[in-house]
Amino acid sequence: MPTLLDRLWDPHVVADLGDGWSLLHIDRVLMHDLSGWRAMEEMRERGLAVAAPDLAFATPDHAVSTAPGRRGDSYGPGERLWSGLRDGAARNGIPFFDLGQVGQGIVHVMGPEMGITLPGTTLVCGDSHTCTNGGLGALAFGIGSSELVHVLATQVLRQRKPRAMRVRFEGRPGPGVTPKDLILHLIGRIGADGGAGHAVEFAGEAIRALSIEGRMTVCNMAIELGAKMGFVAPDETTFAYVAGRPFAPGGAMLDRALAQWRGLASDADAVFDREVVVDAAGIVPTVSWGTSPEHTIAIDAAIPAPGAAPDAERRAAWRAALDYMGLTPGRPIAGTPVDWVFIGSCTNSRMSDLREAAAVARGRKVAEGVRAWVVPGSEAVKRQAEAEGLDAVFRSAGFEWREPGCSLCVAANGERVPESARCASTSNRNFVGRQGPGARTHLMGPAMAAAAAVTGAIIDVRRLAA
Numbered sequence: 001m002p003t004l005l006d007r008l009w010d011p012h013v014v015a016d017l018g019d020g021w022s023l024l025h026i027d028r029v030l031m032h033d034l035s036g037w038r039a040m041e042e043m044r045e046r047g048l049a050v051a052a053p054d055l056a057f058a059t060p061d062h063a064v065s066t067a068p069g070r071r072g073d074s075y076g077p078g079e080r081l082w083s084g085l086r087d088g089a090a091r092n093g094i095p096f097f098d099l100g101q102v103g104q105g106i107v108h109v110m111g112p113e114m115g116i117t118l119p120g121t122t123l124v125c126g127d128s129h130t131c132t133n134g135g136l137g138a139l140a141f142g143i144g145s146s147e148l149v150h151v152l153a154t155q156v157l158r159q160r161k162p163r164a165m166r167v168r169f170e171g172r173p174g175p176g177v178t179p180k181d182l183i184l185h186l187i188g189r190i191g192a193d194g195g196a197g198h199a200v201e202f203a204g205e206a207i208r209a210l211s212i213e214g215r216m217t218v219c220n221m222a223i224e225l226g227a228k229m230g231f232v233a234p235d236e237t238t239f240a241y242v243a244g245r246p247f248a249p250g251g252a253m254l255d256r257a258l259a260q261w262r263g264l265a266s267d268a269d270a271v272f273d274r275e276v277v278v279d280a281a282g283i284v285p286t287v288s289w290g291t292s293p294e295h296t297i298a299i300d301a302a303i304p305a306p307g308a309a310p311d312a313e314r315r316a317a318w319r320a321a322l323d324y325m326g327l328t329p330g331r332p333i334a335g336t337p338v339d340w341v342f343i344g345s346c347t348n349s350r351m352s353d354l355r356e357a358a359a360v361a362r363g364r365k366v367a368e369g370v371r372a373w374v375v376p377g378s379e380a381v382k383r384q385a386e387a388e389g390l391d392a393v394f395r396s397a398g399f400e401w402r403e404p405g406c407s408l409c410v411a412a413n414g415e416r417v418p419e420s421a422r423c424a425s426t427s428n429r430n431f432v433g434r435q436g437p438g439a440r441t442h443l444m445g446p447a448m449a450a451a452a453a454v455t456g457a458i459i460d461v462r463r464l465a466a
């Protein structure tokens, strides 16, 4: 009767600490320039050694400039974080993927792409979107700074086993409906706390049909459901993705791994603490209108009125969100003009995302008065996109083609959407001030964001003539 959560969790339990707590072995640690740098500083101050440097990996992503020709010191305040991460990694014998090298990128993009993330592994990072790696069937989750120091020093971590939740996307979504729409729709339906206290297994026909990149987009936003962990059972699609990657096992090791990985699934009679079924065929392109990822609506819907909120608390939240976003209830969300477009972030900056956006941008022009950025998720994505000529497609349409990093997703590197400007964004959080003080964010998928760029407004990409 075990669930996939049991099969991922139980083999990693080093000790049962009672009351639902376990001491877990951690198989992989990823570090970025904000949390990773700080953890290694603390290790040094306390005279602690890294227990297993060969299981840890580091790359700068948050506080580095993404301007063409950037260097580690291009963004002044980030220079210390970039060099601190580099020096900390060197001191501890941890591989560091520097700017301009394959392996550099948003930490959740580079882990899977380098074969660091493997099915069945426990993987942690001092970053809430670590759940992205669950797209490969890993038990991956974000941890706090003291936990990160603990893992680096001991390779184990004290954790409470979450409850098991399954979301089944049944049926197949229609043309023009992307993984981002699946997850935005789900969060809109069950709320930003819909997965709180749970680990979410994403399943069903629509999930099985997704590429690994699509599964990562879905798992990326598990945290926006309040779940620290989200994952998909690995299958042949997963195994084909992993094989041949730089840090993935090969030869006889791969055969042994595959034999194990094939067992990573929930039993047919597994019992979940919570189960949600979604009709994927009924989902249309979805966008956010407010300041929480649960504030999402179908592209053909009207901006909601606070009076329609389910309770008093949310009525107040909706009112404040509409005010911040400068939107009028009752008006269609489609047709809302945008000033900025951001295609990037660990949600949607991989090859499939850029291909999807480029297909819309090809032969079109960014609307007048709109600034549109494409920020590839990693150096490898950037090189591949350039090899396919996607950078040229974007550039000739008037998009800016930039260097890999988090950039406008969180505005931690000096890049920001100006105050009051409205941005169509492929990222995962539309919080107040997230893309810059006073900036207004609308979450959507890459094709929808590209469509907003070329029309100057939020629009149903399916209405753009081919």
Ligand SMILES: CC(C)[C@H](C(=O)O)[C@@H](O)C(=O)O
Binding pocket: 034, 035, 062, 126, 127, 128, 129, 142, 410
């Ligand atoms: C800065 C980092 C710790 C943070 C996170 O934990 O997610 C960031 O990546 C984000 O997306 O808000």
Ligand code: SF4
Binding pocket: 061, 062, 106, 107, 108, 127, 129, 345, 346, 347, 405, 406, 409, 410, 427, 428
């Ligand atoms: S791209 Fe955005 S969500 Fe992802 S790690 Fe960077 S800041 Fe966090």
